[in-house]
Amino acid sequence: MWIDTHNHFDAPDFDLNRQKKWQQAQALGVSAQCLMGVRLGDLSRQVRVADELPDTYFALGLHPLFVGELVLDAAIAVLTHTIERYLNHPKFIGIGEIGLDGRKAHGGKLSVPLEKQCAFFKAQLALAYDYDLPVFMHSVKAEDKVLQYCKRVGVRRGIAHAFGGSEQQARQFITQGFKLGVGGAMTYPRAKKYQRLIQTLPLSAFVLETDAPDMPPVWIKDGANQVSELPRIAATFAEIRGVTPNELVPVIWQNTGAVVPAIAALNCIKISM
Numbered sequence: 464m465w466i467d468t469h470n471h472f473d474a475p476d477f478d479l480n481r482q483k484k485w486q487q488a489q490a491l492g493v494s495a496q497c498l499m500g501v502r503l504g505d506l507s508r509q510v511r512v513a514d515e516l517p518d519t520y521f522a523l524g525l526h527p528l529f530v531g532e533l534v535l536d537a538a539i540a541v542l543t544h545t546i547e548r549y550l551n552h553p554k555f556i557g558i559g560e561i562g563l564d565g566r567k568a569h570g571g572k573l574s575v576p577l578e579k580q581c582a583f584f585k586a587q588l589a590l591a592y593d594y595d596l597p598v599f600m601h602s603v604k605a606e607d608k609v610l611q612y613c614k615r616v617g618v619r620r621g622i623a624h625a626f627g628g629s630e631q632q633a634r635q636f637i638t639q640g641f642k643l644g645v646g647g648a649m650t651y652p653r654a655k656k657y658q659r660l661i662q663t664l665p666l667s668a669f670v671l672e673t674d675a676p677d678m679p680p681v682w683i684k685d686g687a688n689q690v691s692e693l694p695r696i697a698a699t700f701a702e703i704r705g706v707t708p709n710e711l712v713p714v715i716w717q718n719t720g721a722v723v724p725a726i727a728a729l730n731c732i733k734i735s736m
């Protein structure tokens with residue numbers, strides 16, 4: 464009944480008991496999950512994991528923090544080839560995780576120079592445009608620039624994962640055709656700004672995610688985030704918004720289906736019973 468629109472369940476963190484953990488998550492009400500691409504060398508592992516697990520979809524892309532060692536043309540050629548190979552695969556859903564990360568590491572420097580991140584982002588947006596695919600975006604301290612590129616390339620469908628911008632930026636993302644991915648970050652009591660966004664923006668703007676094994680919600684004190692936390696994340700979202708989880712299910716389902724038609728084809732009611 465819930466869909467994890469963004470995670471990294473193919474990560475080695477889950478190698479020992481991936482099958483069992485997915486069964487547990489499904490038993491708790493996670494109907495489907497979307498695995499995001501990160502590193503060029505890991506894309507085939509990601510597809511393999513998606514193929515092995517039921518109701519598991521995948522987006523292909525290069526995460527902005529993992530393009531530092533890559534040569535643009537060669538990497539994009541491999542990615543393009545991979546995308547073309549899976550274009551008709553029933554579990555392939557789009558381009559991601561792509562975007563920009565403006566967080567400074569120690570010493571005040573970006574871990575990957577912004578210029579390089581932008582070059583990869585632009586090239587991958589162009590792929591999304593050319594193949595008419597939605598994008599799954601990583602946008603950290605670079606919301607305006609991410610939007611600017613999306614507008615310039617003409618990409619109008621996707622999810623801004625772990626959205627952390629202002630209300631004005633959120634509304635611009637929505638106008639551009641994007642949903643906002645909400646997960647562990649909103650569960651922290653200090654995340655007041657984020658919680659206000661959840662209360663004020665149209666409910667049609669949101670989808671849910673775990674980003675597992677990253678972005679643990681406040682109740683995980685130690686260890687990796689899990690896909691099975693999604694129902695509790697959904698319940699927290701419902702509480703902040705002032706609706707019941709049951710009221711939320713069809714809306715979130717519809718919002719997700721607008722980005723990922725393959726998931727819209729599943730039946731949320733049937734799966735939730």
Ligand SMILES: [Zn+2]
Nearest residue numbers: 469499560674
């Ligand atoms: Zn991610």
